[in-house]
């Protein structure tokens with residue numbers, strides 16, 4: 001995969017462009033709220049960190065280079081991205097999103113519906129025939145999450161975007177790329193207007209910061225969103241921008257390793273007769289679709305055991321897999337999404353597994369002992 005300009009992605013990801021006057025090999029951290037003006041009438045490039053900060057700018061430029069787009073805005077969480085994006089809507093505007101999506105996104109959009117009178121519609125975006133009957137000239141925005149968290153449904157980003165733009169060229173198609181990272185999927189290349197993702201997950205990879213990035217080639221949208229960010233102060237802090245720049249450098253290595261581990265663990269779990277939802281498995285109904293729009297399937301998947309108590313005991317007996325919400329970390333994580341969401345849209349026995357970079361045999365052994373213990377208890 002080649003970065004937009006210059007070298008291939010693997011090379012560009014560690015080549016952070018900056019022109020520090022001392023030639024520092026790590027990007028400089030400008031932990032400063034304010035910047036001195038030349039004089040009373042001439043401000044410098046930066047004035048106030050809520051509006052702009054040099055370390056944040058280095059991060060934004062770096063991510064823009066990796067995505068191959070014109071503009072990136074870095075904010076303080078994935079949800080802050082969605083908040084800023086939905087503020088592009090006005091009362092009465094129709095917003096279409098998937099039926100089952102990340103619970104935090106669902107909550108935020110419901111708030112937009114209640115407080116800002118946005119006309120929110122949940123539609124099955126995995127069924128293109130259905131999408132064709134639902135998207136109309138009135139549709140102002142579509143928010144796609146693919147694969148969805150935690151049911152791992154893949155949405156045809158290109159087809160939906162092309163259709164939406166043919167019906168209403170003004171429709172803003174947005175894609176939550178958190179599950180893929182820019183290494184695996186570049187939604188702007190598939191035609192969408194705005195790509196956003198939680199930097200808390202794969203981009204950073206170490207669960208030591210919260211962040212979000214918004215990418216677009218549409219200047220007018222970026223300007224409107226930047227105006228919201230600078231008014232609120234939701235731009236990513238200098239220190240977190242600096243940490244994220246460090247985390248991103250190992251994105252390729254981490255993604256390669258977690259995906260190698262994920263496919264092996266998913267196959268092993270399938271061999272234990274569990275229903276495994278992972279687009280990297282041929283048994284996944286949208287295996288081909290994921291391959292056609294992404295360069296990999298990530299390292300998050302979910303399984304159904306058929307028995308809530310069994311699922312609970314498996315999760316409780318894992319030793320390497322930390323019981324933690326979130327994903328995208330170098331450590332393997334496990335959780336039961338039904339416990340986290342309010343809508344009750346996920347199967348109660350669903351276990352979500354985020355595969356890390358540990359030794360794969362240790363991961364399989366840990367899962368094996370947890371399942372054996374959990375099953376023994378069920379037999380008693």
Ligand code: PLP
Nearest residue numbers: 077078079102149178198200211
């Ligand atoms: N999008 C998806 C698919 C997520 O899973 C999450 C968080 O889990 C978010 C967005 C929100 O990201 P953050 O937790 O950084 O606000």
